[in-house]
Amino acid sequence: MTPISYHMALSAILFAIGVTGVLIRRNVIVMFLSVELMLNAVNLALVALGRRIGSMDGQVIVFFVMTVAAAEAAVGLAIIISMFRNRETVNADELNLLRW
Amino acid sequence: MTQDFPALGLILLFPALGVLFNLFYGRRAGRGAVNLVGPGVIFLAFAVTLWGFVVLLGMPPGASLQCSLWPWIAAGSFHAELGLRLDALSAVMTLVVTGVGAFIHLYSAGYMAEDEDYARYFTYLNLFALSMLVLVLADNLLQMFIGWEGVGLCSYLLIAFWFDNPQYAYNGRKAFIVNRIGDLGFLLGIFTIVAALAQHGVWTLNFAAMQRHADLLQPVALAAALLLFFGATGKSAQIPLYVWLPDAMVGPTPVSALIHAATMVTAGVYMIARLNFLYTLAPAAMQVVATVGALTAFFAATIAIVQSDIKRVLAYSTISQIGYMMLGVGVGAFAAGVFHLMTHAFFKGLLFLCSGSVIHALHGEQDMNKMGGLRKKLPITYATMLIGTLAISAVPPFSGYFSKDLILEGAFASGHGWLWLIAVVTAGITSFYMFRLIFMTFHGQSRLEPEKAHHVHESPAVMAIPLIVLAGFSIIGGWVGLPEWLLWGDAFKRFLAPIVARPVTGALVQPGMMIEIHRFATGMTLSGVALAAGLIGIFLAWMLYIQHPELPPRIAERLRGLRELLWRKYYIDEIYDLLISRPLFWGSGNVLNKGIDRAVIDGIVDGAGATVEGGGEAARKIETGNVQHYAFVYLLGVVAVAGYYVYLVMR
Numbered sequence: 001m002t003p004i005s006y007h008m009a010l011s012a013i014l015f016a017i018g019v020t021g022v023l024i025r026r027n028v029i030v031m032f033l034s035v036e037l038m039l040n041a042v043n044l045a046l047v048a049l050g051r052r053i054g055s056m057d058g059q060v061i062v063f064f065v066m067t068v069a070a071a072e073a074a075v076g077l078a079i080i081i082s083m084f085r086n087r088e089t090v091n092a093d094e095l096n097l098l099r100w
Numbered sequence: 101m102t103q104d105f106p107a108l109g110l111i112l113l114f115p116a117l118g119v120l121f122n123l124f125y126g127r128r129a130g131r132g133a134v135n136l137v138g139p140g141v142i143f144l145a146f147a148v149t150l151w152g153f154v155v156l157l158g159m160p161p162g163a164s165l166q167c168s169l170w171p172w173i174a175a176g177s178f179h180a181e182l183g184l185r186l187d188a189l190s191a192v193m194t195l196v197v198t199g200v201g202a203f204i205h206l207y208s209a210g211y212m213a214e215d216e217d218y219a220r221y222f223t224y225l226n227l228f229a230l231s232m233l234v235l236v237l238a239d240n241l242l243q244m245f246i247g248w249e250g251v252g253l254c255s256y257l258l259i260a261f262w263f264d265n266p267q268y269a270y271n272g273r274k275a276f277i278v279n280r281i282g283d284l285g286f287l288l289g290i291f292t293i294v295a296a297l298a299q300h301g302v303w304t305l306n307f308a309a310m311q312r313h314a315d316l317l318q319p320v321a322l323a324a325a326l327l328l329f330f331g332a333t334g335k336s337a338q339i340p341l342y343v344w345l346p347d348a349m350v351g352p353t354p355v356s357a358l359i360h361a362a363t364m365v366t367a368g369v370y371m372i373a374r375l376n377f378l379y380t381l382a383p384a385a386m387q388v389v390a391t392v393g394a395l396t397a398f399f400a401a402t403i404a405i406v407q408s409d410i411k412r413v414l415a416y417s418t419i420s421q422i423g424y425m426m427l428g429v430g431v432g433a434f435a436a437g438v439f440h441l442m443t444h445a446f447f448k449g450l451l452f453l454c455s456g457s458v459i460h461a462l463h464g465e466q467d468m469n470k471m472g473g474l475r476k477k478l479p480i481t482y483a484t485m486l487i488g489t490l491a492i493s494a495v496p497p498f499s500g501y502f503s504k505d506l507i508l509e510g511a512f513a514s515g516h517g518w519l520w521l522i523a524v525v526t527a528g529i530t531s532f533y534m535f536r537l538i539f540m541t542f543h544g545q546s547r548l549e550p551e552k553a554h555h556v557h558e559s560p561a562v563m564a565i566p567l568i569v570l571a572g573f574s575i576i577g578g579w580v581g582l583p584e585w586l587l588w589g590d591a592f593k594r595f596l597a598p599i600v601a602r603p604v605t606g607a608l609v610q611p612g613m614m615i616e617i618h619r620f621a622t623g624m625t626l627s628g629v630a631l632a633a634g635l636i637g638i639f640l641a642w643m644l645y646i647q648h649p650e651l652p653p654r655i656a657e658r659l660r661g662l663r664e665l666l667w668r669k670y671y672i673d674e675i676y677d678l679l680i681s682r683p684l685f686w687g688s689g690n691v692l693n694k695g696i697d698r699a700v701i702d703g704i705v706d707g708a709g710a711t712v713e714g715g716g717e718a719a720r721k722i723e724t725g726n727v728q729h730y731a732f733v734y735l736l737g738v739v740a741v742a743g744y745y746v747y748l749v750m751r
Contacts (some may be wrong), residue, residue: 007611022728022731023728023731023735024728026728031727031728041238092728093726094729095727096101096724096725096726097725097727098723098725099723099724099726
């Protein structure tokens with residue numbers, strides 16, 4: 001059986017990639033993708049840890065996360081489309097109205 | 101022995117009604133009604149005072165009439181009641197205030213006949229009479245202070261009556277501020293007395309009660325007496341606070357007669373006589389009073405010699421005469437001081453009214469260099485003013501002779517040889533400058549400006565009658581205080597004796613130094629010396645201004661330095677300006693305004709604003725509006741919190 005540390009390491013790597021994507025990519029859609037990646041990294045950690053302690057709780061939470069993520073994706077994409085219609089851009093650097 | 105006499109309240113009520121009427125209805129009711137009500141209420145008050153006085157005469161010596169008004173302050177154990185008290189001393193003062201005051205009010209009706217603001221004028225004048233009566237009739241020190249402040253306010257209002265002239269308004273403020281400085285001393289004196297009495301559970305400022313507990317006042321007597329005297333120097337225009345009185349002459353002349361000659365300026369003398377039981381406890385303070393009085397008398401008299409403004413001569417003369425009164429009360433001759441106060445009210449009130457009559461006749465001219473030869477044109481004014489001048493020059497049998505003589509006698513008898521000498525010399529100077537005034541105004545060649553010369557007219561009856569009445573009093577007013585050996589003797593002193601009975605003791609009079617002056621010969625010699633001084637002064641004035649009118653300018657030329665010194669009033673105003681006003685202005689401008697207000701206070705306020713603004717300015721830079729920056733900071737926070745928990749677990 002694969003050691004738990006493998007799952008956790010993969011989860012951490014995926015999460016770090018997601019964070020980096022959110023922080024350094026300027027395209028809002030790519031940032032959004034990165035957020036999804038972070039979510040799924042956490043999902044992986046939840047499933048792995050739930051199996052490790054012999055509990056179904058981890059998998060149940062993952063379903064919830066997926067459901068919320070689907071809803072969030074719908075809302076988030078709608079916002080991005082709306083932003084693009086107004087500003088003709090999806091570059092995060094140019095979407096900085098809320099500033100001094 | 102005291103007796104309730106509720107009618108005393110009427111003495112205050114009448115002027116109070118006059119104030120209300122003139123204030124609210126004066127304009128609407130018109131000049132006739134105001135001229136009737138303004139003087140009328142004072143005459144009514146005078147009538148009530150006479151009634152009270154007659155009742156008082158029928159009572160045994162030392163009796164008093166009283167009238168409780170209402171409780172004023174009740175703070176814990178401290179109680180202050182408002183009450184009136186008519187005893188021998190306040191009766192004299194009240195008679196002077198209402199009697200002389202009534203005729204000056206009457207005179208005002210004529211003097212202000214062409215002024216549009218007659219209603220305001222009589223409102224102030226009645227308010228003044230009311231305040232002055234509150235002062236003199238007060239049966240406690242605190243109520244006296246109400247009157248003390250009230251007369252100061254009215255003095256200010258009336259000096260600056262023609263306030264559209266900035267100089268007049270300035271002089272009014274000067275009088276008010278100088279008086280305030282004195283009032284501070286008065287107030288501190290009251291506090292001192294309250295503190296001393298309260299330590300022994302006596303919570304009152306009633307004069308009678310204070311006198312009963314005079315022994316409790318012994319420890320603070322010197323401080324309290326000096327502080328109260330400092331108040332008196334302000335109100336009564338003594339060194340060092342006399343500077344406001346000459347400048348107060350810009351007010352209407354009846355105001356000068358009433359406030360700045362007859363009544364208000366003598367309040368300090370009255371206060372000391374009223375508190376004689378306190379002052380006799382502090383011989384050193386009395387020494388100060390006597391010395392300041394004598395010096396003021398001399399000092400002001402010398403300034404009066406060279407003044408050319410007729411009212412300023414009289415103003416300095418008033419300062420000088422009040423100096424005499426202070427000398428009198430200071431050497432323990434309280435009755436003599438109050439006696440001179442009374443006769444002075446007659447003749448100085450008269451002199452001011454006469455000068456007003458001259459000024460009125462000459463349409464506002466006050467410079468004696470532009471007068472002369474008015475004797476024929478203003479016969480009534482001339483005759484009455486001559487009587488006033490003879491009275492102030494202490495020529496018998498005019499009133500001033502008797503009162504001034506008593507003061508000189510008191511000074512000599514109590515062993516103040518030097519002060520006596522100063523006072524005698526001052527008497528000579530007094531008659532010199534007063535006859536100089538008479539000669540320059542009424543005798544010699546006319547120096548009138550031609551366009552004014554043919555308008556000169558004698559004053560109307562409403563002004564002439566007060567002159568004649570006061571002239572009568574200036575003649576006979578002194579006869580109530582004849583020398584002991586003559587006719588009915590010194591009735592005035594006997595009348596006042598129970599109030600100021602305490603003999604002067606302590607360091608003031610060394611044992612064996614009290615000179616027996618009731619002997620005919622000594623009394624006559626003293627009188628003779630004083631009289632001679634006065635006559636020499638008159639003779640000198642006659643020589644210089646009638647016989648050899650070319651001499652005074654030449655003497656002035658020869659003694660240019662001295663004349664300049666006197667003309668500039670010893671540079672006292674300049675010295676005060678340099679020592680007090682300028683440092684104050686400099687201090688308030690540079691230290692308080694620039695240094696403290698603008699730098700510190702404004703600095704704190706502006707600094708608080710600037711800090712918030714600067715902080716906001718700095719803080720808003722954080723808000724870049726870039727979502728990734730926020731996310732990064734959020735990440736840092738998460739790492740920090742997570743790191744903390746990891747640290748806790750790993751420890």
